Amino acid sequence: MSTKTDKIDRLAELTARSETSTGASLWVEAFRRLRSSKMAIIGACVIALFVVLAIVGPWLAPYSAEAQTWRNEVFRNQGIFVGPRADNWFGLDHLGRDEFSRFLVGARQTLLVGVVATLLGFTVGALLGGLSGAALTLGGRIGRRVDTVVMRFIDMMLALPSLLLAVSVAAVLGQSLTTVMIAVGVVQIPIFARLLRGAMLAQGGSDYVLAARALGVRRRRIVFSQILPNSLSPVIVQATLCLATAIIEAAALSYLGLGNPDPAVPEWGVMLAQSQEFFDAAPMLAVYPALGIIITALGFTLLGEAMREALDPKLRS
Template sequence: MSTKTTKIDRLAELTAQRESTAGASLWTEALRRLRSSKMALIGGVIIAVFIVLAIIGPWIAPHNPILQWRGEVFLNQNIFVGSRSENWLGLDHLGRDQFSRMLVGARQTLLVGIVATLLGFTAGALIGGLSGAALAFGGKIGRRIDTVVMRFIDMVLALPSLLLAVSIAAILGQSLTTVMIAVGVAQIPIFARLLRGSMLAQSNSDYVLAARSLGVRRRRIVTAHVLPNSLGPVIVQSTLALATAIIEAAALSYLGLGNPDAAQPEWGVMLVQAQPYFDHAPMMALYPALGIIITALGFTLLGEAMREALDPKLRS
């Protein structure tokens, strides 16, 4: 079993754990630990700043992000404009304000990450939920269904997610929608296996055994009890998936598979456009690269803090 699969299964087991001491529930204790975590605080602040800038960016941008300051940049002479009072981050290769493009591009970067993650979450939860319910409550036929579905999921999961996303994007063609679909599809196996494992862990809980002994229907047990209690680790994973989605979307744009409208600001596209001029104007590439790295770091820190808060082995 691969390391990626082992980590996913471990996360799926966390919410099935129960405190041996009386008092706070698992989620109450996890929330308390999360509030006192410096990692969660830093990640939350980064994410909050990113979301606020993505929402209000087009209104606070000092200049039109597609307006060109003509007569300022001369590519044939390798003359570029750096930071100055009118343009805090300088001008790009076409004389457009870098600061305004960073602000406006944050919204598109966030949109791609959220839509791709929602797509992966929805489809993965549907597959994983059906597979987990079939294995836990479907008897012999259910076990066969689960075996077929999970072997396919494991094969897809064995592929690097970026390679899978690139393959899908290359087939569908260059567009912003393609990026969202490609990145979202690459996330489906992770969510599917995670929810399935969480449901299996929950199916052995005392409340499920009690419901069965009282004659509660299997469908009712799954939809009203097992499934809602199994979504915790999937929600944690969605935070980490957002970081991955932002990085992979930028990578697809870098490979020329992103938004075909190069005039529209997006951090991945800005990074691609700055590549030919890196020797003479490295800051053009540094700004969008830092934006991608810091944003992904914020989601990763928050996701890891949530994972640790849920793990009973890490509690003091």
């Protein structure tokens, strides 16, 4: 847990230093650095391709993703499968369905799970982190107590391994796609909460805050109109990284059988789970969804890491 919290606190600290060390806008300078970063460009291109694929994929699919049109050509009990050919670019799965069509349609389900889970974690985490940071910044006995209660709860969540926590939540709520979204979102709540709280505390010592206090501006107004908005940048950066984690964890839950109960609905994690039984006879059924998950997560990771480096004042010229 210490390594995870150290990274979160470091990002909050770097962002606060970046905003006070230069008169230029933080995001303007970060964007300038990103434009010259090969890592950021590659990550952005991968993400753009994935988003476009998720949006238009179902219309590009040459066949129905659920239709078992070529079932009489596949004999899974005998290990006889149909590989890539002119009519089926990725071959057929164990039920005679077009694998390429299922791959395209599954991209939308994978993106939906990742985005919704990250938004859930971001929203709840930002509420808890903002409450804790505002309470501590405003000061007073009540503020310190509120911060203590919230952060001890967050520390308890951080102490549990993320996948174990997600599996526990999914097991309690039952098997469904909504369960996967909630489970992955719950895992991300403490990350966003601690990051926003740390950023708000770091911003509390900034020059503009001291100037506002000297002018007699109320603390509550300073916190909610100045400190909180200026503390959101590291949280947005972390959201990019969490999208990659959300996609991987959602695929892991689907692989464990905690995802969508309807196996006919394509999703990369479900496709990966269904292919494990036939890996010896048709290994490519596992390779296609696995590559989709890996490349997509890599794209979000590259862009997120590039944004993190763009916020680091030590790397500024």
